[in-house]
Amino acid sequence: MPHGIAAPTAGAGPPLRRPRMNRIIALIVTGLTAGALYTAIPVSAPPANASIAQCNGRLACAWTDRQFQGAFGSWSRSTGPLRGFHNVISSVANNGPRDIGWWSEPNFTGRLFVQKSGSAGFFNWPDVRNDSINSVWFYTR
Known part of the structure; x- marks a missing residue:
């Protein structure tokens, strides 16, 4: 093979699409986890300095x-x-x-x-x- 890259062999890993899908799922889970943490933190408005x-x-x-x-x-x-x-x-x-x-x-x-x-x-x-x-x-x- 040119450039010294070995041809894939059986059992060398998942098809190329699968890691991409895993990355997308990981991003979604990370986003949901971060969102859950954000909403779990109590947020209070600063006290009004005027009325x-x-x-x-x-x-x-x-x-x-x-x-x-x-x-x-x-x-x-x-x-x-x-x-x-x-x-x-x-x-x-x-x-x-x-x-x-x-x-x-x-x-x-x-x-x-x-x-x-x-x-x-x-x-x-x-x-x-x-x-x-x-x-x-x-x-x-």
């Missing part, structure tokens, strides 16, 4: 995560850009006496979302407001 109760007084409040969790920011007057909260806001609350406007761009430009006094809510993707707020305007009337 709706933080928004007190005459404030516009925002959180970086849904359901009023994550980093918290509050403003008592029109502000733009919202430093540290550029495109990361997912929850908002208006605890002031008047409506406020959340703008998608700094300096009160772009898309506008008007929030009524005393209201709160959060956004999920694909809502265009999620992670797109950059300034807040306090209306005087």
Whole structure:
């Protein structure tokens, strides 16, 4: 035989397909075992570092995560850009006496979302407001 490779003989081993199938089965079993171990480890969410109760007084409040969790920011007057909260806001609350406007761009430009006094809510993707707020305007009337 060329290159010094001996021809296979009877009993030399399983056909070529079998080791490939064994490898696939081994990968599946390994994946299932790893998955079982992963689900057996108790997983707890980190404690919330913010809540709706933080928004007190005459404030516009925002959180970086849904359901009023994550980093918290509050403003008592029109502000733009919202430093540290550029495109990361997912929850908002208006605890002031008047409506406020959340703008998608700094300096009160772009898309506008008007929030009524005393209201709160959060956004999920694909809502265009999620992670797109950059300034807040306090209306005087």
